[in-house]
Amino acid sequence: MLSARFRPWHLLPFSLKYARLRLRRRPVLVNFEVTMRCNARCPFCDYWKTSSDMKAQELRSFVDAAVAFDPMMITWTGGEPLLRADLEELVHGVHRAVAPVWMTVLTHGAMLSVERARALWDAGIGQFGISLDYLDERHDRARGIPGLTARILTTAERIRSEGMTVRFNTVIKDDNLDEILPIVRAAEAMRVGVNLSVYTDFKNGNRAHLLGPAHQRRVDALIAELLAFKRRRRGTISNSDHYLSQIPRWVRGDLTTPCASGKDTVHIDPYGGIRRCPDFPTDGHWRDYTGYEPIACDRCFYACRGEAQAPLRLNRFQDLVASP
Numbered sequence: 001m002l003s004a005r006f007r008p009w010h011l012l013p014f015s016l017k018y019a020r021l022r023l024r025r026r027p028v029l030v031n032f033e034v035t036m037r038c039n040a041r042c043p044f045c046d047y048w049k050t051s052s053d054m055k056a057q058e059l060r061s062f063v064d065a066a067v068a069f070d071p072m073m074i075t076w077t078g079g080e081p082l083l084r085a086d087l088e089e090l091v092h093g094v095h096r097a098v099a100p101v102w103m104t105v106l107t108h109g110a111m112l113s114v115e116r117a118r119a120l121w122d123a124g125i126g127q128f129g130i131s132l133d134y135l136d137e138r139h140d141r142a143r144g145i146p147g148l149t150a151r152i153l154t155t156a157e158r159i160r161s162e163g164m165t166v167r168f169n170t171v172i173k174d175d176n177l178d179e180i181l182p183i184v185r186a187a188e189a190m191r192v193g194v195n196l197s198v199y200t201d202f203k204n205g206n207r208a209h210l211l212g213p214a215h216q217r218r219v220d221a222l223i224a225e226l227l228a229f230k231r232r233r234r235g236t237i238s239n240s241d242h243y244l245s246q247i248p249r250w251v252r253g254d255l256t257t258p259c260a261s262g263k264d265t266v267h268i269d270p271y272g273g274i275r276r277c278p279d280f281p282t283d284g285h286w287r288d289y290t291g292y293e294p295i296a297c298d299r300c301f302y303a304c305r306g307e308a309q310a311p312l313r314l315n316r317f318q319d320l321v322a323s324p
């Protein structure tokens, strides 16, 4: 299964919840951004510049929002969510209120120990998503955290060997196109998963890693190899075949489908504000959410945007039941 937390019989309550959300036109996935603070130093994101004074304004509970949306999936994100010492409490409260729910925590991994992972897993987390864009010290430099890659690789394997589900969150950029398959193969050997996304400059305008016409042939070849990998072995790469196959179109600028962010997925910031997606400004309090219309925006091709448009085909079902 996508998460070791679940058994095949869980598909039934999740399917019922999915049908109810679709009928009510409510988001299937809600991101809870628990803090904008971060102790990494990524050059393509300004969250780490958030003042520590903002800590006082962060929500102390996400239960009300979770109950109001009652989604199928929740992503605990930031900033760096593990900076919240009360993250286990936040997760546990929400899990108790809206299970069944598939919850992932996204982290840069520098503070993730096996003990913390166990506490979060017991609170209700069903997957640890750890950012990993390179297999060597380039990743340490990109995050501004010395020794990070070695730590991630060791911790991920230990967490997995304790029966918990780990996936690398890997962003495809201009300078790691040759690194993607090695990351996928390393994940396969470690029996952890990989979720791929595509770099965007929308976070702070840093265009240094954008994919463009100069990368098109390599992107086309990479995607063909990733799809071939998936045909050979499902479970390691959690992206849908549909999402992967659309990446070359997005790089070419051929993807003109309006973005459904805010409809199937929605983002709640640390202060209770709601956004259609992580990189759009806050529109008001989450209590005032009445839905978003699709928007003609093409600034990113994050997995959350692309996966929301993936049709429910047999191979999507195969991805759901396969394990890393």
Ligand code: SF4
Residues within 6 Å of the ligand: 038, 039, 040, 041, 042, 044, 045, 046, 047, 048, 078, 079, 080, 108, 143
């Ligand atoms: S991209 Fe993530 S890890 Fe990097 S500074 Fe932003 S929030 Fe922190």
Ligand code: SF4
Residues within 6 Å of the ligand: 202, 259, 260, 261, 276, 277, 278, 279, 280, 295, 297, 298, 299, 300, 301, 302, 305
């Ligand atoms: S394409 Fe969609 S998810 Fe991406 S930045 Fe635009 S509105 Fe947000």
